[in-house]
Amino acid sequence: MIxxxxxxxxxxxxxxxxxxxxxxxxxxxxxxxxxxxxxxGRLRETGLQILVYVNTDRYCAKELVLYPGQLCPEHRHPPxxxxxxxxxxxxxxxxxxxxxxxxxxxxxxPGEQHTIPPDTLHRFQAGPEGAVVSEFSSASRDDLDVFTxxxxxxxxxxx
Amino acid sequence: MIxxxxxxxxxxxxxxxxxxxxxxxxxxxxxxxxxxxxxxGRLRETGLQILVYVNTDRYCAKELVLYPGQLCPEHRHPPxxxxxxxxxxxxxxxxxxxxxxxxxxxxxxPGEQHTIPPDTLHRFQAGPEGAVVSEFSSASRDDLDVFTxxxxxxxxxxx
Numbered sequence: 001m002i003x004x005x006x007x008x009x010x011x012x013x014x015x016x017x018x019x020x021x022x023x024x025x026x027x028x029x030x031x032x033x034x035x036x037x038x039x040x041g042r043l044r045e046t047g048l049q050i051l052v053y054v055n056t057d058r059y060c061a062k063e064l065v066l067y068p069g070q071l072c073p074e075h076r077h078p079p080x081x082x083x084x085x086x087x088x089x090x091x092x093x094x095x096x097x098x099x100x101x102x103x104x105x106x107x108x109x110p111g112e113q114h115t116i117p118p119d120t121l122h123r124f125q126a127g128p129e130g131a132v133v134s135e136f137s138s139a140s141r142d143d144l145d146v147f148t149x150x151x152x153x154x155x156x157x158x159x
Numbered sequence: 160m161i162x163x164x165x166x167x168x169x170x171x172x173x174x175x176x177x178x179x180x181x182x183x184x185x186x187x188x189x190x191x192x193x194x195x196x197x198x199x200g201r202l203r204e205t206g207l208q209i210l211v212y213v214n215t216d217r218y219c220a221k222e223l224v225l226y227p228g229q230l231c232p233e234h235r236h237p238p239x240x241x242x243x244x245x246x247x248x249x250x251x252x253x254x255x256x257x258x259x260x261x262x263x264x265x266x267x268x269p270g271e272q273h274t275i276p277p278d279t280l281h282r283f284q285a286g287p288e289g290a291v292v293s294e295f296s297s298a299s300r301d302d303l304d305v306f307t308x309x310x311x312x313x314x315x316x317x318x
Contacts, residue, residue: 022181024252024270054248054274054295059218061248061295089213089220093183111183115213136213136220136295 001157002037010035014049014065021094021132023063025051033065038073039153048072052140057081060140064090064133066097066126074100074123074148080141085118088137095131099124121148160316161196169194173208173224180253180291182222184210192224197232198312207231211299216240219299223249223292225256225285233259233282233307239300244277247296254290258283280307 002010015030034050037043049065066072077086090099091113099106099114101122106114116122124133145154161169174189193209196202208224225231236245249258250272258265258273260281265273275281283292304313 022252026270029270053250053272056246056274056297058243058246058297059295061220061250061293084217087215087217091212091220093181111185111188113212115215134220136218138215138217 001039001041001159002035002043004158006037006043007035007158010043010047010049010067013067014051017065017094017130017132018051018063023093023132034156035158036154036156038147038149039155039157040151043067044070046071046073055140057139060086060135060137062135062137062140063093064131064135066095066124066131066133068126068128068130070130071125072123073152074121075145075152076119076121077141078119078144078146080144081139083138086138086140087115087118088135089113089115090124091134091136093132093134095129096127097124097131097133098127160198160200160318161194161202163317165196165202166194166317169202169206169208169226172226173210176224176253176289176291177210177222182252182291193315194317195313195315197306197308198316199310202226203229205230205232214299216298219245219294219296221294221296221299222252223290223294225254225283225290225292227285227287227289229289230284231282232311233280234304234311235278235280236300237278237303237305239303240298242297245297245299246274246277247294248272248274249283250293250295252291252293254288255286256283256290256292257286 051063053061210222212220251267
């Protein structure tokens with residue numbers, strides 16, 4: 001669980017970082033930025049801020065914003081609705097991330113991208129400047145993500 | 160057909176507009192920007208500059224760059240490979256476009272987006288500032304696009 005104040009601050013941070021990367025948001029979008037602490041209550045350390053542009057039954061596009069050093073913990077996207085699991089491409093817009101996919105480790109900076117196959121364990125962590133990452137993918141069902149840490153709860157709770 | 164000089168200038172313009180919108184490209188990407196004149200030989204009037212980030216058998220992401228007043232002519236994306244036609248979301252990053260979809264006409268500015276259903280006639284034209292538009296979609300097969308103007312050839316020829 002995160003506090004209302006943490007939630008507000010994380011939304012403000014994400015909107016500010018997106019703006020600095022030249023990404024224009026509507027007020028409704030800024031207010032709809034999802035703040036995920038994965039149920040661990042250590043948002044700045046393990047968490048993610050997410051703006052979903054579109055998510056149809058075929059494709060999805062999001063912006064991901066990370067605090068400096070913030071980690072999106074190891075998970076995979078299993079098959080659903082008769083489709084292979086979600087396949088996704090991360091493209092760094094600003095800052096940098098380290099990305100672990102299966103046994104590979106990559107460092108991505110602005111203008112660099114990588115595609116993660118379906119149902120493959122991966123995690124990523126922002127560098128000291130934080131990160132803005134565009135995610136292009138097949139249809140997204142975050143609620144079905146399988147995390148390695150059994151303590152993780154994907155659905156955010158703000159209290 | 161367009162000349163080598165027109166092609167080079169259109170790539171330069173597109174890379175410059177993307178940069179001004181905060182979008183970082185690799186040198187390889189800048190050199191791979193597609194310049195489409197649709198076989199009409201009037202690029203500044205009817206044409207499109209395209210950077211494809213990723214195009215798998217499931218999803219696609221591109222940036223579209225338009226000169227001031229440049230028109231992407233009416234077309235639709237028919238079914239292929241047993242799938243519904245391409246479904247696509249346009250999100251304006253910079254400048255503005257007028258978008259015609261079926262009987263609807265919309266004006267989109269920075270931070271505004273619209274999703275075009277499969278196999279639906281549409282066209283779009285940049286305003287006086289030109290436009291940078293992100294396109295998120297299902298898998299893309301530009302070579303299968305059906306244009307209303309029978310004179311149009313989708314595959315670019317540079318001579």
